[in-house]
Amino acid sequence: MASGNAIRGSRVGAGPMGEAERGEAAPRLRISFWCANKHETQPSFATDAQVPETWDCPRCGLPAGQDQHNPPDAPRTEPYKTHLAYVRERRSDADGEAILAEALAKLRGEL
Structure with missing residues (x-):
């Protein structure tokens, strides 16, 4: 025996929708x-x-x-860089040696 639900198999908002209900x-x-x-x-x-x-x-x-014969170029993706690679871009080896010597002197209590 079927239940007494009149809208069985349907959901809210379902039904024949045409231009009249949706608008133009x-x-x-x-x-x-x-x-x-x-x-x-x-x-x-x-x-x-x-x-x-x-x-x-x-x-x-x-x-x-929109131009079929001249499509836009693919974007150029930069390769992944490590933190050390970025540091090497900003500092020369001489700068790195000077910073290291200063840090070691500070740890040894020389400064």
Whole structure:
């Protein structure tokens, strides 16, 4: 025997939805974007919306532009640097030796 629930198999907000319930859809236009791997994506924009210069390719993640023959270059990623690499960029070996000598003198109580 079925329970007395009248809306069984349904959820709040479910039902036939048409233009009358949702309102009128905004006019749209589809713009093509191409990435460096020649992938094309066509997102849709409202006709009064500002279209961006670049769009991320959903297939490879590279930036895509509207010019099929001149897509934007892939962003250059810097390799991971350790803390020591950054220190070596800022200090020369002579500076490092001087700092080390000063720290050792301070530990020995000479300063």
